[in-house]
Amino acid sequence: MIGSGFIAKVHSNAIRQVGHFFDLPYELYLKVICGRNRQKLEAAASRWGWEEVEADWRAVVARKDIDVVDIAVPNALHAPIAIAAAEAGKIVMCEKPLAASLADAERMTEKISGLPNLVWFNYRRLPAIALAKQLIEEGRIGEPYHFRAIYLNQSGNDPSKSSTWRYQRGEAGSGAAGDLLSHVIDLAFYLNGPIRELSAMTHTFARGRDVDDAAVLLARYVNGSIGTFEASRYGVGCQNRITFEINGSKGMLRFNLDSMNELEYYDASEAPSLRASRALMVTGPNHPYWETFWKPGHAIGYEHPFIATLGDFFLAMAEGKPFHDNFEDALAVQRVLHAVEQSGVSGHWVHVDQRG
């Protein structure tokens, strides 16, 4: 584990919990946690059961007794660590966004080729979102017309935050774009496929910040549908609000992370007088992961999609099956972020690189 902040805690929990809910053919050992603040590191190690602490990530990557490296540090460090880990033949798990720049993301993806790898786009494995995917694949939404998504928090409205790494271009690469927009772009890929071209606006409200506080865009998808996206750290009133809606010829899906165990589904084929949005409580029966965690009617929380990500990753690895999101998936997201930045500067529509 490289990192000891909030997201390292979430990953540690997933590592601890995955064996309680998934039948894995692997035994996981928590060898070493690596970070800069020794006191904080030892507290984390003792709490989560990491055997050792270490200050230098290069030392960790060099160890022979380590099979998996999990990267939970500021974005700009993803590339050097992932590349070194890939060169050492490790399995690599990396927090999103993949990198602080497209160039980094491309190099990382090239290097990791052939090794099992994972990017922590956790929301794909929210049962409600996995069910959305399933309903779409069953054809229940029909021909897609619109996919719109919004991710708002209000972290930027606090000017004292400018000094943390998330508000520094050098460490983060971007602001709301990498932090928030990347999540909903990944959901768009998952649920509606690739974006062909886009027109974006990026905006910084706070003086002196060199990253975007908000990133918004219009998109044309490869499948013929259109979309709008909005990500902002100035979404006052919203602590951590992701919403999306898909309108298709046969139905509609709507999601709001504030009610993360729910999915709204509208079936346009029903009798007109009974046609309405229904609020599916996606805790079973027959929903994604419903037998993995608790019982129908019993909500799961923020950390469960991380556990499911890890469980699915190890099961796929054991069965030699592909796993998503991997570095290539995250690279595709990074290409969209890159196009957003370009369009934000130029004011033109930009084609998104569709390789891979």
Place this chain on the structure above:
Amino acid sequence: MIGSGFIAKVHSNAIRQVGHFFDLPYELYLKVICGRNRQKLEAAASRWGWEEVEADWRAVVARKDIDVVDIAVPNALHAPIAIAAAEAGKIVMCEKPLAASLADAERMTEKISGLPNLVWFNYRRLPAIALAKQLIEEGRIGEPYHFRAIYLNQSGNDPSKSSTWRYQRGEAGSGAAGDLLSHVIDLAFYLNGPIRELSAMTHTFARGRDVDDAAVLLARYVNGSIGTFEASRYGVGCQNRITFEINGSKGMLRFNLDSMNELEYYDASEAPSLRASRALMVTGPNHPYWETFWKPGHAIGYEHPFIATLGDFFLAMAEGKPFHDNFEDALAVQRVLHAVEQSGVSGHWVHVDQRG
């Protein structure tokens, strides 16, 4: 029109509007409005187009050129006016509750027999509630298990109100029971049939009031289902909140007046993974009154069920068909209110008189 308060305004509006939305075989003339405060009366007459004003209801009832008497005055006056109007052969429309006492209600119902009559239980004609009725009659809820209903407002929490007629037993007959509970009891009759027996508690929070501030009860219905009811003027946080829920072997219906154009419907026969409550927006297509007022997706407001009540009443009269709620329906509600009062005093279960 006997009365010039808020509810007289609502009735006047219905009389003015009914011909705009219903094809009536009658022409309505607004002859005279009757009340005690001359200035207020003349303002109401001028605003709504009543031809004359009158201080004495007996004079109104005695006029030959009047066919319909609408009673919108404090409860204790319902009986003398309705009885006099019936004796004069008028069509009588009466605000709910029918009377301040069961004895009055019985006398009124007896006298009105043979004449067209109406009691303004407006909520039956909310499209959402009329749709609930229709879904039940189509068998979509199956065997009923539970019908529970709550009516809360917060009017009682203001001690200065004790002196108005609604807080005087002599004028109102009861407090929350006649004012609020009567509405949800009427909905129970409409949607789930008669109550066989009940156990009630009545409670007065304010010192010095001689009417109930809250009336709650447990009920056994004739159809084998069970229910709970709660009505209170101390429902702080609720301006005018009616909620009910019906659970049956095949489905569920849930209503909340705060979203008066919606009805929640749960169909237990759907595939488990798609089984959920759906929020029907009951403005059409194919919903009750959807062609009467606006278009699908366009909400109606508080006054429309009053207009629909009047429209249906005159259409039924023209066709010689029965109309509900009439005095007999309202008498049945009054019998439940009477049983609530008895049980509240005695602490025993009370059988509800099932005549009529």
Place this chain on the structure above:
Amino acid sequence: MIGSGFIAKVHSNAIRQVGHFFDLPYELYLKVICGRNRQKLEAAASRWGWEEVEADWRAVVARKDIDVVDIAVPNALHAPIAIAAAEAGKIVMCEKPLAASLADAERMTEKISGLPNLVWFNYRRLPAIALAKQLIEEGRIGEPYHFRAIYLNQSGNDPSKSSTWRYQRGEAGSGAAGDLLSHVIDLAFYLNGPIRELSAMTHTFARGRDVDDAAVLLARYVNGSIGTFEASRYGVGCQNRITFEINGSKGMLRFNLDSMNELEYYDASEAPSLRASRALMVTGPNHPYWETFWKPGHAIGYEHPFIATLGDFFLAMAEGKPFHDNFEDALAVQRVLHAVEQSGVSGHWVHVDQRG
């Protein structure tokens, strides 16, 4: 009244009802209703009390005994009728959008100058939206960051509709842009002020239609905030859904027409543990129009903002005060629609003409 379709019905109702809820210094006479289908026209006249029917709008405009002309016909006819009426010195009320083209809108606005005039952007007078305006003016939202708005219906998903006037460029001027987007642009003007520049995408899903089925845009406001807008007739799952949200330094406002009597308000100045969105039921006390219609807790419906528009218009006229929306306001909206069309074609950001 020029027109006899749905919106003419809504206007007729407003004309009939305005005197019941507003103290007007004018007496309104319903002289003549004008349209092409004689049978439909006579039915409308008889139902709403129009004294005469007429096939030719020029004949109506020429009459000396008519003071007010209300235009409720397809968009392309707005200009000739309004201009002729203005030349005849009439008071003119016109359905939105003002015109089928910017050139028409400019000519109309020039001609009407000096005469009382009104454009039926009804949503400004929804109490919930009027309250939003009031809270903004009180400074409760602080410095604005985002104003986003969406208007979706699903009318376009029915291919049989292509032949009606709303789907013909010649008659409508545009599709979702004029029909739906115009409403939310007007709300943006009302609540957040003018748009400086925009980047738009227009899209037609149906083959053979020459109007846009969807119009989406990114915007920079004059006040420094940014916005996204989306209007679509392919919003399957949404009958008539307008939503907007404003995030500012001190708070947030959120509205959804599906719950038209509600406004969500988030006050960022509250104690952190009590900071939350509150669902204001905007029926009083002390809310816009709360004493005009019913009582606190009693919902109003679709037609009431039309009644309020008319009431405010006549009161402003009587007092010699300005009234909004007038033709100039609607011209400003039309300039945005024009810029949307330009940007949709060119793919470039377009500056919005700020005159007036």
Place this chain on the structure above:
Amino acid sequence: MIGSGFIAKVHSNAIRQVGHFFDLPYELYLKVICGRNRQKLEAAASRWGWEEVEADWRAVVARKDIDVVDIAVPNALHAPIAIAAAEAGKIVMCEKPLAASLADAERMTEKISGLPNLVWFNYRRLPAIALAKQLIEEGRIGEPYHFRAIYLNQSGNDPSKSSTWRYQRGEAGSGAAGDLLSHVIDLAFYLNGPIRELSAMTHTFARGRDVDDAAVLLARYVNGSIGTFEASRYGVGCQNRITFEINGSKGMLRFNLDSMNELEYYDASEAPSLRASRALMVTGPNHPYWETFWKPGHAIGYEHPFIATLGDFFLAMAEGKPFHDNFEDALAVQRVLHAVEQSGVSGHWVHVDQRG
């Protein structure tokens, strides 16, 4: 751990997780899990890390190397196991309801006296409910008028379930009363204090069942407020729905387990035009357990209140402070269940024993 069913899984998870979120002065060892089905037992042991399996609970209770006994078996077994464990001086944790009968509950409580003990009424430690408690104690609700609560699931509507232990009086003691009602009675004690007297109805819909499918009651609280309660296994449409509402002179609180991270709060002291129910997202900042689990805006799930129960229990034990719910608290709930049964049979109001 005595038991290997669903609730034993939930408890095992809490035992595994408590040290990750709480700083405990104890090290927990998972010694032995005990149950009748060997295969299921070994699977559970291997998954959660129980060192040994055992078929006979008496053997477990007799072991010297065991300090804590956790009882997660059918209700009728709670008493013999708890009493034996108490006699052996163990710390005892017991699933709710405390016992299958009041007599058992009284004996258990007497025996456990002086030993640390816990009853798993998990909902008290939902952050939303703990916040409700805090707001009440701060006086924000004022004088309480109403506390009403409903717990509905639809498990009873499946007739095939009659044979499981929950539908057998011999094993469960009661039906919906012990299973569901006990939870909301405990919440009533927590949030509104003891019930003085009650009138109840119990009802069995399914033929041949000897337990209640529904239990409803009217209550008078010691503090002068009144309440209604409803618990049913025939709440078709509701998977696991707990709702409660408290109306007081100064405000209102409303909770719905379907949105378990939310609490609605209405502050009656606000300006009338801004008075509304606010939907507090109870994930911080400054909310109960907000630093224990994730970050503000990140939801917790079903299992977290169990973890918090265990964490608080061990912290209280370490500090020699009282912990709730203990056996005495659960005995008070059992006395209410007993009164419900008595009143259900007799049809009379019953005083609730207030000892302890």
